[in-house]
Amino acid sequence: MRSSSTHKGIEPNYDHIDSVPSILLPYLKTSVASNRAGVNILIYGAPGSGKSQLPKVLAHLTECELFEITGEDEDGDPITGEARLRAFRAAQCFLAQRRSLILFDEVEDVFSDGGGLFGPKSTAQTRKAWMNRMLEGNSVPTLWVTNAIDDFDPAFIRRFDMVFELPVPPKKQRERILANSGAEFLDASNIARIAEAESLAPAVVSRAASVVNSIRSELGVPGAKAAFERLINNTLQAQGHRPIKRHDPHHLPEIYDPAFIHTDVHLVDLAQGLIEARGGRLCLYGPPGTGKTAYGRWLAEQLEVPIIVKRASDLLSPFLGIAEKKIAAAFQQAEQEGALLLIDEVDSFLQDRRNARASWEVSMVNEMLTQMEAFSGVFVASTNLMDGLDQAALRRFDLKAKFGFLRPEQAWELLRRHCGMLRLPEPQQCLHAQVTRLTQLTPGDFAAVVRQHRFRAIQSPAALVRALDAECALKEGGGKTAIGFFH
Secondary structure, X not given: OEEEOOOOOOOOOOOOOOHHHHHHHHHHHHHHHHOOOOOEEEEEOOOOOOOOHHHHHHHHHOOOEEEEOOOEOOOOOEOOHHHHHHHHHHHHHHOOOOOEEEEEOOOHHHHOOOOOOOOOOOHHHHOHHHHHHHHHHOOXXXXXXXXXXXXXXXXXXXXXXXXXXXXXXXXXXXXXXXXXXXXXXXXXXXXXXXXXXXXXXXXXXXXXXXXXXXXXXXXXHHHHHHHHHHHHHHHHHHOOOOOOOOOOOOOOOOOOOHHHOEEOOOHHHHHHHHHHHOOEEEEEEOOOOOOHHHHHHHHHHHHOOOEEEEOHHHHOOOOOOHHHHHHHHHHHHHHHHOOEEEEOOHHHOOEOHHHOOOHHHHHHHHHHHHHHHHOOOEEEEEEOOOOOEOHHHHHHOOEEEEEEOOOHHHHHHHHHHHHHHOOOOOOOHHHHHHHHOOOOOOHHHHHHHHHHXXXXXXXXXXXXXXXXXXXXXXXXXXXXXXXXOOO
């Protein structure tokens, strides 16, 4: 057992966990004041999310001493789960008359050190009766901390007064953490882009910032910025997460206007209605590039809420039951952050169950439907394939909006605006007929051509039209509109 600093003046960064100020903190204060027995709190979550720091904050706010059950002996060698339990029992006796809390970190040593379902029992399971009595009668409130509870015996879990997950903080909080850690070398755009990494735990940020700040004078601001991002990426990838995206994935095109989207609903009026209702389930369907995902991003801006974008690759898994957990986690994250949830390629999750070949296909659809019904915010699903969606799913969408190819007047006006953005002359009227002949033109085609312009400069409005025609010619049924090559 060792005393753990309560870090006077720590700013609690747990605003995203409602149960901390509303339930946990009042319960601990009352329990300490009344000498309540059997007070045990189980905290779990991803590595680096702040689980070990939370007990220090709680000890400070309850004006208690915090003592931690050590994981090593006096020589610095690791000790077994059984030895840690003996130390815990001794601490309960020694601290019974003091205003204190106990932290039992890395409790996998006790509850998850067995061999799984068919292996040997864990340390706690081999002493089950004693463990149960201890959890029901310990005199000093104890905070038990672990990364995961998948292998915990349910009989133990039910004996904890509170069990809650400490997830990675939401984007706004990640931005604050980054701003505090890298104020000397990160600008607002860097902070916003790095904060998009949903797996970015506070401990990863603080460790990278500590390294960079120690050599910042040698690196300079540009070098510190690059080193900081590289260190974070290395850690994220080693943990099995995706690296930070080099460009803002939710950035809208410079020229964006719902007037340039061909739909069967009035998109501005729809946004206004959702601003008032603050909730709704939308299905946006139509060919690729017609503006479905971009509209979801624009809608989040109108609602003034963050956006969480998930694609099939983010949620699907080859392992049984994992996709359902990821789907549930996506909705839970959006609920906690008050975000608009956009799931692209939703046809991957909502195929008609009558055509299912495996039970997991049915369970995945069931999970998606359950989460859709329970979600109170704005949910936007987009798909290129409306045919084959489960009929029950279609009924659960409040609105189905069809997105189509640009109308002739939309295509012409969008051409004029892009010419202005690219500093090209106003397109001559003779190009009008050529543009309106592109019956499969989409806003996405304009975006693709603008990206080309970065390395293959477009010199004239006519060249811009030829590039658009080349994009359309690649589509099914689009080969008859060719009007020349792009030089």
